[in-house]
Amino acid sequence: MPVSNWVALLSIAHRFKFTDAESRARREVFQRSPPLDSVKQISLAEKHSVPIKFIILALEDLVRRSRPLQEKELRNLSREMIARLCTAREKYVHEASRMFVSEPWLKQVASNIVGSLWPDEKAPTLA
Numbered sequence: 088m089p090v091s092n093w094v095a096l097l098s099i100a101h102r103f104k105f106t107d108a109e110s111r112a113r114r115e116v117f118q119r120s121p122p123l124d125s126v127k128q129i130s131l132a133e134k135h136s137v138p139i140k141f142i143i144l145a146l147e148d149l150v151r152r153s154r155p156l157q158e159k160e161l162r163n164l165s166r167e168m169i170a171r172l173c174t175a176r177e178k179y180v181h182e183a184s185r186m187f188v189s190e191p192w193l194k195q196v197a198s199n200i201v202g203s204l205w206p207d208e209k210a211p212t213l214a
Contacts, residue, residue, distance in 0.1 A: 101135040117141040130163040
């Protein structure tokens with residue numbers, strides 16, 4: 088089934104509290120290969136109260152991304168999410184500016200930052 092159908096099912100299942108269908112749709116939308124765009128994943132997670140654990144990799148990807156978030160991307164995210172992402176990106180840039188850093192170390196830094204700003208939350212909230 089195309090991802091657009093899984094997203095539609097996720098929306099319906101979340102709205103009407105069809106737990107089993109919602110669980111399956113989450114897996115199909117957020118654990119697919121190749122993954123959806125990081126901003127799209129985060130936006131969908133916010134809209135449908137998807138637990139943070141499903142979007143950790145997307146958050147880490149945005150924290151590590153070298154180019155800034157675009158206006159069209161920001162329109163799809165809540166104010167709280169934008170604020171946290173900005174904080175995370177600033178912390179990451181600060182750590183990355185240190186001398187003699189390796190790629191695995193930077194990946195771990197991003198993971199630690201995301202873990203500290205999104206600690207075991209059940210679901211993101213909309214502002």
